Amino acid sequence: MTENGLGTETAEKVDGAPATLTSFNGGVARLTLDNPRRKNAITLHMAAAIVRFCDRVEEDDTIGAVVVDARGSYFCSGADTRDLASSSSDPASPDAVARTSAIYGAFVRVGSLPVPTIAVVSGGAVGAGLNLAMAADIMVVTPDAQLESGFLARSIHPGGGHLSLLGRSLRWADTIALAACGQSLTGAEAAAKGLAYAAVEASEISQFVDALVRTAAADPQLTRRVKASARLELGPPAVSWSSAVEIERGVQMWSMSRKGNAAWSSRGPSAS
Structure with missing residues (x-):
């Protein structure tokens, strides 16, 4: 080593x-x-x-x-x-x-x-x-x-x-x-x-x-969740669009809560 x-x-x-x-x-x-x-x-x-x-x-x-x-x-x-x-x-x-x-x-x-x-x-x-x-x-x-x-x-x-x-x-x-x-x-x-x-x-x-x-x-945590969603959605077998919306919903909510409100500011996370 x-x-x-x-x-x-x-x-x-x-x-x-x-x-x-x-x-x-x-x-x-x-x-x-x-x-x-x-x-x-x-x-x-x-x-x-x-x-x-x-x-x-x-x-x-x-x-x-x-x-x-x-x-x-x-x-x-x-x-x-x-x-x-x-x-x-x-x-x-x-x-x-x-x-x-x-x-x-x-x-x-x-x-x-x-x-x-x-x-x-x-x-x-x-x-x-x-x-x-x-x-x-x-x-x-x-x-x-x-x-x-x-x-x-x-x-x-x-x-x-x-x-x-x-x-x-x-x-x-x-x-x-x-x-x-x-x-x-x-x-x-x-x-x-x-x-x-x-x-x-x-x-x-x-x-x-x-x-x-x-x-x-x-960002390994987010990357792993994207890869898991891709497998669920694309299969095989692939799922319908409406099913894909629901598969992604919970994980996207997790990512948004992790990001937080302040991070969306164009002035950066520390902006008031």
Whole structure:
């Protein structure tokens, strides 16, 4: 554990080598995949570290935003092929099911966090790595990043709810083109089609993400309530407009009472 400009940074290691880095500072929690020699392939150890990170985010209500990124030139190449090979010998065995569930469970946890989550993808994301990026609320990519389903290239069916994750943002035709026809998208194309929130040059992406999380991190209590309301209203299944009005009513009243009358003055809270 070290102290740096980003706050407290913790390195999780496997076989003596770093696997994830985490930092918590100024209302922002950051999870960095740290397995660059294997293009940040997700091992069982890394999956467990991701779950522990999510535990802390859920329990610490001073955290208002999460950033998921990676060290090196490639975001994530999916599940570690050594684990996939072990599972393929008897994929229905309890051990194989447990291995697969651990990997998929890690990014399901990321997708269930109570604060806005931003995945920062450079280089590329494939298979379970793309699942991890899509699990985040917002994906920010470099224009030249390569996003690939990747399962068919390994002659296996997509897993981890891959089709559902694609279908949340893409049209049917685009989903099938990636998942069943083996097509890929550049970061720029992903942004144009709505899979990514924005395509940003690598030299500018850090500043872009910092600006994106600033407001959410400044008021974690309000941010968490907005995220909870979004889930209730948008689903799936989505609720009616009249139901959304009632969902938001109580939380807006809470936020107004917290703000107080004086805060509405153009001269500031201290104005009489």
